[in-house]
Amino acid sequence: MNEELTRLLNQCIENGNEADMEVIKQMLQGVRRKQDNHNGSYIGAALAMDRIVGDDTVDVCIPITPLTYNSLEIVHGGITATLVDTAMGTLANILLPEGFGAVTTNLNIHYLAPGTHGNLTAKASLVHKGSKTLVIDGIVISDEGRTVAHCTGSFFVIKKR
Known part of the structure; x- marks a missing residue:
């Protein structure tokens, strides 16, 4: 799973434009917000x-x-x-x-x-x-x-x- 995820993330970064980078960053920050219990749901954290x-x-x-x-x-x-x-x-x-x-x-x-x-x-x-x-x-x-x-x-x- 980690290898597949790393490959996908690297592909998205290598091929991404500025908006793609902003979305990837926001999604990753959302996961951190959920992990840190700042938000109770992934949708709330992602947004x-x-x-x-x-x-x-x-x-x-x-x-x-x-x-x-x-x-x-x-x-x-x-x-x-x-x-x-x-x-x-x-x-x-x-x-x-x-x-x-x-x-x-x-x-x-x-x-x-x-x-x-x-x-x-x-x-x-x-x-x-x-x-x-x-x-x-x-x-x-x-x-x-x-x-x-x-x-x-x-x-x-x-x-x-």
Whole structure:
């Protein structure tokens, strides 16, 4: 495995352009972030997600890099959805009592502007907390203060095993 991985990494480096090098670096840094327990998931680590948890809010920020681009070199809609779902899901889970978790059951997202450079920040806030479901509101904002997306999500409360 190590020999195959080393060969693949060397091939990618030898044949890579500047964007390739940036993506390889970000992915390797992501593995280190996961190993160092800075992020709980590989996707969060690879996207370099940073979280700020407030009383009833959660903000999650990512840098806009070639890893996040679609073919038009703007942030891929799926990355934006992942970012805002992470912020809303984190909020849903921290609002629940010990022994319970929440999973996304519905995500409704409206893309309003492209993410082009700098950072994107998803902000999540509580709309409704019931015994079986939560509804969370989310917005994604660029560094310039432009709203990139607006989202609502429903989360189902489950008992952890």
